[in-house]
Amino acid sequence: MAQLEHHDIQGFLLSSYGHLPCATYLLLRISDVASSRQWLARLTDEVRTAVAVSKAEREQEVFSVNLALTHTGLSKLGLDPAALATFSLAFQEGMAAEHRARILGDTKDSAPQEWHWGNADNPVDILLLVFARDEDALEAQLRQRRNDIVAARGIQEVSALSAGRQEDTKEHFGFADGIGQPVIEGSGRLSRQLDRTGHATVLKAGEFILGYVNDYGVVADTPSATGMPDFGRNATYLVFRQMAQHVAEFWRFLDDATRRSDGTSDQAARERLAAKFVGRWTSGAPLVKYPSGDPHAGTSTLNSENDFEFYENDGHGFACPIGAHIRRANPRDALGPDSQTALQSAKRHSILRRGRSYGHRLANPFVEDGTERGLHFICLNSDIERQFELIQQTWINNTTFSGLQRETDPLIGNHDKTDRLFTVQDDPLRTRVSNLRSFVTVKGGAYFFLHGLRALRYLGSLKDSIFHYQTEWRDE
Ligand code: HEM
Numbered sequence: 001m002a003q004l005e006h007h008d009i010q011g012f013l014l015s016s017y018g019h020l021p022c023a024t025y026l027l028l029r030i031s032d033v034a035s036s037r038q039w040l041a042r043l044t045d046e047v048r049t050a051v052a053v054s055k056a057e058r059e060q061e062v063f064s065v066n067l068a069l070t071h072t073g074l075s076k077l078g079l080d081p082a083a084l085a086t087f088s089l090a091f092q093e094g095m096a097a098e099h100r101a102r103i104l105g106d107t108k109d110s111a112p113q114e115w116h117w118g119n120a121d122n123p124v125d126i127l128l129l130v131f132a133r134d135e136d137a138l139e140a141q142l143r144q145r146r147n148d149i150v151a152a153r154g155i156q157e158v159s160a161l162s163a164g165r166q167e168d169t170k171e172h173f174g175f176a177d178g179i180g181q182p183v184i185e186g187s188g189r190l191s192r193q194l195d196r197t198g199h200a201t202v203l204k205a206g207e208f209i210l211g212y213v214n215d216y217g218v219v220a221d222t223p224s225a226t227g228m229p230d231f232g233r234n235a236t237y238l239v240f241r242q243m244a245q246h247v248a249e250f251w252r253f254l255d256d257a258t259r260r261s262d263g264t265s266d267q268a269a270r271e272r273l274a275a276k277f278v279g280r281w282t283s284g285a286p287l288v289k290y291p292s293g294d295p296h297a298g299t300s301t302l303n304s305e306n307d308f309e310f311y312e313n314d315g316h317g318f319a320c321p322i323g324a325h326i327r328r329a330n331p332r333d334a335l336g337p338d339s340q341t342a343l344q345s346a347k348r349h350s351i352l353r354r355g356r357s358y359g360h361r362l363a364n365p366f367v368e369d370g371t372e373r374g375l376h377f378i379c380l381n382s383d384i385e386r387q388f389e390l391i392q393q394t395w396i397n398n399t400t401f402s403g404l405q406r407e408t409d410p411l412i413g414n415h416d417k418t419d420r421l422f423t424v425q426d427d428p429l430r431t432r433v434s435n436l437r438s439f440v441t442v443k444g445g446a447y448f449f450l451h452g453l454r455a456l457r458y459l460g461s462l463k464d465s466i467f468h469y470q471t472e473w474r475d476e
Helices: 033-044 055-060 071-077 089-093 098-104 135-152 190-197 247-257 267-278 325-329 339-347 385-396 453-460 466-475
Strands: 022-030 063-069 126-132 155-165 236-245 356-358 374-381 422-424 431-433 440-450
Touching (some): 033 135, 071 440, 089 385, 089 440, 098 385, 126 135, 135 155, 155 356, 267 325, 267 422, 374 385, 374 440
Antiparallel strands (some): 022 126, 022 155, 063 126, 063 440, 236 374, 236 440, 422 431
16 A cells, blocks of 8 residues: 655645635736745745644644646746646646537536636636635635735735635535545545445545556656656646536426426425435435435434445436436446446546535525525546546536436536436336526636645746756755
8 A cells, every 4th residue: 555645745635624614715826937936935835734633733723725736827937848748638728728618518608718717818827725714714814825925926816716614514505515535545534434424435546646556556647847757746636616506596496397286386396306416315315225215304414324336226226316416426336337347447537526615505595696606616636537527528418328318417417418308217107307407607617736745845946947946956
């Protein structure tokens, strides 16, 4: 088993910072290279690493700062073209590139031209992730970070994306989130995951951290730079998508779709259909294990059970529909030819989700209040194309997924090439929900690189001539 170099890995890669419930993501743009490098060099000393701390120490933690860069950011900081060419193609092109938008299904209102940020009109170089214990600590951190940015005089704030305080682990449609999550081998998180969910998919470190052996048994090519061949070691690719959720539209649609013949609302049928969309009840309880009802209905109890597969227990989708969000996002053992092969293959398309909701909870889920709310979807992976993009393209937005016809993910799918249907398999007869809407709109996004600490120091100490750095690096 690989020994992870915790001192060089950013803390965000191994932790979602549940103990720091307040967060703001600062999107920054570089205008002066020399001062930005100096700012980066100073900041790197404050970036939280993944070095394990005791429970008592963690409870004392007030904030955490982590940092990631886009391809343009790296280029502006002076990484030479040969080094830039060693990054994955998806990262080099960026999420807003026409070709990638097609892969991701970002069309119409979700097209990059419509985005608030991350497109050609409003590009981003740096993502500064600031997490804090409470609102006051977050305010204090943001004040300090902004003072440093202003003093550096070479960096502009493009946007501050607030994820506020997480009230609970429910996303805005009302479902428990953050349950299905792989464990990185050697990360020390296995027993916690087993305790929490009753299940753990342990994956090789190289699936999420560059420079380590992956599920294929090899160390994948990692970015390298002049004078620092292992520039990409201990890093990961960070996918960021600001996804607005149209909550009232979602619940009104479900309400209309499940009305009784006399036209009155049927709450139980509405909640059941919502659960069929997701594959879990709002409490988080999985349909495969609880097909007939939410075991926690009417309570605020959350359920993180994750010890189930589809092939044996629910091959036909009678409990969790074939096209439900969790079954598309992670088909587990369902996509043949046999359950073991399917499981092995699905593991190679896993992501670590680190998203947080933004915006206030809608007071009445059936009445829009004119403000934007949604999910700052963040995921980490060592191969954007094989992991995040494959899930998005081959599973979520696949109109012929697992034998279905002309439908996509009912929660977040692109409906351009569908009949706007969602099939709920049942015995003896399936039912079909029609006239699906887009309940989610992408408002911005980018591919970032979450570096190891040594690589950040390398970038901060780059001079216009690379040879200065090489001298300093050898002296260290
Ligand atoms: C607004 C957008 C989204 C919402 C509201 C949402 C909601 C949810 C919910 C409620 C769950 C079930 C709870 C859990 O297992 O954590 C879930 C699971 C999951 N989602 Fe999403 N999601 C969104 C976007 C995405 C995107 C863009 C992807 C990837 C392309 C994705 C991938 C996954 C995965 C991999 C799982 C875990 C499946 C499993 O292992 O069972 N989600 N999501």
